[in-house]
Amino acid sequence: MALILDKVNYTYEAGSGFEKHALKDVSCAIDKGEFIGLIGHTGSGKSTLIQHMNGIIKATSGNIFFDGEDIYDKDYDMRKLRNKVGLVFQYPEHQLFETDIFKDVCFGPRNQGLSEKDVQLRAFEALRLVGLEENLYYQSPFDLSGGQKRRAAIAGVLAMRPDYLILDEPTAGLDPKGRDEILGHIRKLHDETGIAVILVSHSMEDVARYVDRIMVMNQGQLIYDDKPRNVFAHYKELERVGLAAPDVTYIMNELRGAGLDVDTDAITIEEAKESILRLYKGIKTC
Numbered sequence: 001m002a003l004i005l006d007k008v009n010y011t012y013e014a015g016s017g018f019e020k021h022a023l024k025d026v027s028c029a030i031d032k033g034e035f036i037g038l039i040g041h042t043g044s045g046k047s048t049l050i051q052h053m054n055g056i057i058k059a060t061s062g063n064i065f066f067d068g069e070d071i072y073d074k075d076y077d078m079r080k081l082r083n084k085v086g087l088v089f090q091y092p093e094h095q096l097f098e099t100d101i102f103k104d105v106c107f108g109p110r111n112q113g114l115s116e117k118d119v120q121l122r123a124f125e126a127l128r129l130v131g132l133e134e135n136l137y138y139q140s141p142f143d144l145s146g147g148q149k150r151r152a153a154i155a156g157v158l159a160m161r162p163d164y165l166i167l168d169e170p171t172a173g174l175d176p177k178g179r180d181e182i183l184g185h186i187r188k189l190h191d192e193t194g195i196a197v198i199l200v201s202h203s204m205e206d207v208a209r210y211v212d213r214i215m216v217m218n219q220g221q222l223i224y225d226d227k228p229r230n231v232f233a234h235y236k237e238l239e240r241v242g243l244a245a246p247d248v249t250y251i252m253n254e255l256r257g258a259g260l261d262v263d264t265d266a267i268t269i270e271e272a273k274e275s276i277l278r279l280y281k282g283i284k285t286c
């Protein structure tokens, strides 16, 4: 199963004096089970791109295939795509509207026409997957912290059992503890269920730590699509498009510049620590 974009273009307000060519010939294939970080400077086209992936926006030109089917085929049932590709918008907690969390999470599967028993089983499963404590299930959203509310909102999408989960900046506005909790749970969810995750993020540290593949957008174009290590090796080019590599990459390059034979491929603190310790132990045993 794969989600394939083939030369997708999108223009906002086409034909008016305010035309904005937001996506330019974007092509990529995302397989089930992948964990991808989507990064790019503000206005680079990330949100526009992810809205194509679950059919909210229709490409001005180009094709999108899901599970071998052309989603722009006139007979294609868009519900098939939307049930399998779940999209969590920025600040999703603003869309919690029921009197308690459990009712809110039941909304999606109930809309899918499942029996009441299955609706509730799905809701329990989704709330467990996001790691929300049971004593919060019947609380009003107003009684939860920002991070808890966001996890509840993500559970609402997971309850529809998508194969792909797209999250638009799930850590925006959270403190470091809330951020780590959300990302830790998303990674665990991915590892436990095999769901594909596409994470839009502005934090290079977060993508370096959690994802297996990075897609970089710049001015509507997909300019890199590779393993994090390979993408961050282009840190000078990333700077030119308003991005950066994780701090660790800079430190390791500075150390190498100062004559220490450290691993400049290190992109997480853990990898940098290992590399520096290896060097230090090597020096001690010489």
Ligand SMILES: Nc1ncnc2c1ncn2[C@@H]1O[C@H](COP(=O)(O)OP(=O)(O)OP(=O)(O)O)[C@@H](O)[C@H]1O
Pocket (backbone or CB within 6 Å): 012, 013, 020, 022, 040, 041, 042, 043, 044, 045, 046, 047, 048, 049
């Ligand atoms: N509804 C709209 N009408 C007109 N232009 C739009 C609209 N939405 C986005 N754009 C423009 O399209 C381009 C891509 O915007 P998009 O929101 O996809 O970028 P982004 O990378 O998600 O940005 P951010 O990181 O700020 O969320 C930008 O130039 C933006 O101004």
